[in-house]
Amino acid sequence: MNRREFLLAGGLVGLGTAAAVSVIVKDRLPAPPIDVTGEATVRKLSVLQNVAQTETEDPHVRMQRELVRAMSKPVEQRHWIMIIDTRKCVGCQACTIGCIAENKLPPGVVYRPVVTEESGVYPNVQLHFLPRPCMHCDNPSCTPVCPVKATWKRPDGIVVVDYERCIGCRYCLNACPYGARTSDFGRFYTSGAAQGAPVTGDRAVYGPVGPWEKEPSNEYLKHWTREHHDSPVGNARKCHFCLHRLEVGQLPVCVTTCIGRATYFGDSNDPDSLVVELKTKHNCQTLIPHWGNKPQCFYIL
């Protein structure tokens, strides 16, 4: 190589390195929020307005009031957390089913399974139940790996997925240590299910997808039908604390379906909220804390 070639080579390598470093640094620096913030996010909800507050009211009613209070603040002043009292959980899986019904989840997609653990030796045996929603980590490992900025943490702490941008690479699925993200592979519970037998034969007739499976889900305040392989088919899917319900003053469906009042939800920025009270009073634990994800779902053991 002569001197000119050497300088050109150095220039190309240097230019490439400088460009790479600059784009990496740019994307690592704090960026303005993707979501709308400020007054536009304040919700004046009339839920429970005409119901007098009592000291002994059900935790659900109290949490609902607190939800309305939180929604009257701009989004960046809220910070949603969930507390699960495992001592009260009976493993009924109502939250799992409620979530599936609310979000119209297809086969293989689950936002809130309940893990059952058996401990001890007969006769001293015990069953423990551990509902596992998305942890909505304060330092999520799933969001920075997304190559197209399709998932991020909102100012109120909810980790969301943009179904219209997600390319379905499933990198985030691998990055989540809790297995809280699942991919929608485009299946339907009723596709290929037997509908009956024709009059002249004994073979079952396999029908089309049941119409109830084409009902739209309202995740992220939009309508998602999954028909014609539309999103969220092919996308990563996860618990979003029923964001669409929060916007209209309703608690996440896993909270309202919990028969044992074992799941609590609220704004941790509100010092008078039930979740803050529980978190302070109890020795709350998080799952696999050593990865440093700072999960925002806490467990009372």
Next chain:
Amino acid sequence: MTVMQSTSRGPWISSARGLSAPGAIVWVLWLILTGLGLYGLYLRLQYGHILAGYGSYVPWGLWIGLYFLGVGISGGAFLLGGLGFILGLPGFSTRSELRIAISLSVAALIPSFLGVALDLGRTERLLNILAFPSFTSMMAFNAWMYNIFLVVAGLAWLISFKDHSTWLKPLLVAGCFFSILFPSQSGVFFEAVRTNAFWHSPILSVLFLASAVALGSVGLLFTRYMTNLSGKTGASQGQDADQAVGRLRVVAIFAIGTYLVFEFAEFSVAFWNPGAHSKSMIFLLFGDYWPVFWLLHIGLGALIPMALFLSRARALWPIASALAAIGFAAARMSVLVPGQIAGQIPGLQEAFQDPRLVYSYHPTLMEYLVGCLMLAVGIATFVVIQRLSDTIGQWTKQTA
């Protein structure tokens, strides 16, 4: 056997007088691979991912393994071919020899893109990765790097037809720089998953770089040996090719050895001090994956090729190269799959039962068929680029 004179096209490309015997075999194999692959593509397009074996707990499978294999061959082939040309090593110093390396490099990368594209849940949004990249993700960084590399490799290939250009060597230096970076980044792709103990190890990028050098050397050795098969009548080219094959064989031996040493280093730390990654390690070494690791990767893919490379029978070297490539495909799967089968919440698999929610993975027929398509596309790309090289080369000679 039909003899092709002073051309780099190889025995699998028809000459004016028809096909050579090895060429005919390669063509038949290619047609079979293409037929199978197209059927796999039909299944993928018709049924989406329903026929695939991966799921939500093991989200990546065979196609991603093959993708990283292709990336390794691509980076290694360009690095060795480019360096050999820049340094003027016999067997690498002519432009036609350089073009073989570039063709192989590009031909390995194109099917890798195909594999990734078909693996995506929303294939039609593939270009989002270039349009809306987030460079906090190694996947986006890699995607950009591959595309820049392709541009550099394409420019170098085009300029190589000019007799005197001051840009060729600088472009090759830049290309070699990228060829070191992007195979290493393939390791970082896994390392960056900080919540996965099996992957979150800095040695992976070194392992992937070593494997890229090994794959590049065996890939080039194979193609140089085959292209030289029918070109031996052209004495100087035959000698140069022989020298190139000899050098590549030495590089392959050292690179495979280096890979095994680093792999041993990584495993010994985990094995003598079991931690969070021990579940993956046991699965790989003694569990369901032992045949892939011990038989395919270590036995068939490393020890046997090393033994064949150490022999003086040159005819065994391309066989060793093919075996080493299979071995590194197994090595890729030995990184990919064990890192995904160790769930961190005991009982999660049983909590909600579904075939897609299991911590195990076996490639399905559809995945293997698409794998055949990737191989067929790679072969076709190589042949097309080599044909173009010959055509443009002859044309530039005539016009000069």
